Amino acid sequence: MSGAPLLSVRDLSVAFTQGGRTSTAVDHISFDIAKGETVALVGESGSGKSVTALSVLKLLPYPPASHPSGQILFNGEDLLAKDEDGLRKVRGNKITMIFQEPMTSLNPLHTIEQQIVEILSLHQGMRDRQARERTLALLREVGIRDPEKRLGAYPHQLSGGQRQRVMIAMALANEPQLLIADEPTTALDVTVQAQILELLAGLKQKNGMSMLFITHDLGIVRKIADRVCVMTKGKIVETGPTGDIFTNPQHEYTRHLLAAEPKGRPPAADPSAKTVMTGDGVKVWFPIKQGFFRRTVDHVKAVDGIDIDVRAGQTVGVVGESGSGKTTLGLALCRMISSQGGIRFEGRDINRLSFREMRPLRRELQIVFQDPYGSLSPRMSVSEIIEEGLTIHEPGLTADARDTRVVDVLQEVGLDPETRFRYPHEFSGGQRQRIAIARAMVLKPRFVMLDEPTSALDMSVQAQVVDLLRALQAKHDLAYLFISHDLKVIRALANEVIVMRNGRIVEHGPATEIFERPRTDYTRALISAAFRIETAPTGTVSE
Known part of the structure; x- marks a missing residue:
């Protein structure tokens, strides 16, 4: 890694001009990548990481994007000065890029x-x-x-x-000589994430290429990067060898990132607490039909005989890889999809109720989804989104009473009530998830299914949402079913943990036992991958 750098970014700025207004996304940044080196560009959403990466290959929309200052030197040649013909010889040949999704x-x-x-x-x-x-x-x-x-x-x-x-x-x-990886593992399960990181590190060493790795997850950085550039608000505030950044961070923002992961533990489980939701032998089988007459020849056993109890004021965490049946189980318990077996809500068998009979119970059973931007209507204001449930379930409320409830719940989830007439696109990802939580909480539910509610968020925002959920649970004695593949979040919230694979439970018990004394190879592989102790053993977990 000696000699002239392969890539040298010098005093780079990126601006966007729309409607006569210019905003700066990247503000006079500089960094180098040596031959054979991996440099991680780290920061939260909106820090300018991806804009910097796209600028290397001039993949931004020009206009409205522009470069008020800077050079991007690759093998000594300024890429920003090249025309399209010159860039085509570099793109896909000498520099390539892989994306998040x-x-x-x-x-x-x-x-x-x-x-x-x-x-x-x-x-x-x-x-x-x-x-x-x-x-x-x-x-x-x-x-x-x-x-x-x-x-x-x-x-x-x-x-x-x-x-x-x-x-x-x-x-x-x-x-290629340089690979740009823009959040390539964020959308993946922890075990698959570990496999992809191991693959990239091996291919980099085998092919002698350099890598620019963009992420908000410092756990990944420790595993793969030689040097780190920490970025916030369009500026690089700290750079140095990976070991130095982790052991002796100099900038306050770097220390903030290192500390930004869900902390704390849930309150001790009370075995005498009221059971809110019970599932006995819950099955969700999807038929596989073939032939001209579409006869059923087999079934996909998405959920295959699950027993579960969720008590008031407590959280049951459901973990497993994609396709393990976690979300299907949650939807079945909320009667959003058909299932076999017994489902009892506060002692009442609800699996035999019709759609009409279930409707009065819907306010008691609420769901918070993974992607708040996809689950919030872009055509409705925040106030309209939150009060929609009130108009259906409490039609006797006046407009002023509904507005009072909206204001109260926004304050409860930590949002300024004055913003309630704005639309979802005007909020950050963390704020949108708080809006989704407010929409569920305004109906004062007893049971809340949380389906990967933090996986699309930055680490610091994840920690804030976990703290909020814990506080709301303590205040309202809520029963949570928390579905996630992120074991750090599960450890911070769950009293009990169910580990699922291929529609079945492979391990079930108190959270402390699952994390400290896992009994199965599959659970050990999940924990190993999540906490970066070591790479999951080859063959332990399949895709």
């Missing part, structure tokens, strides 16, 4: 083979058999099992981890 980056209408072959054809002139053989070699290199069977698959037919491996294969197709 592979499902939106891959073409849903083309097979995996078509998408990789297209790159080989455009950049290397490969055709037919040669391109196919190179595609198979790339898929093997990134750890895709039975690649011959995957060539004809479409993106939606692959798991999240497999899709990200395909993206990595596409990025490595032309043996």
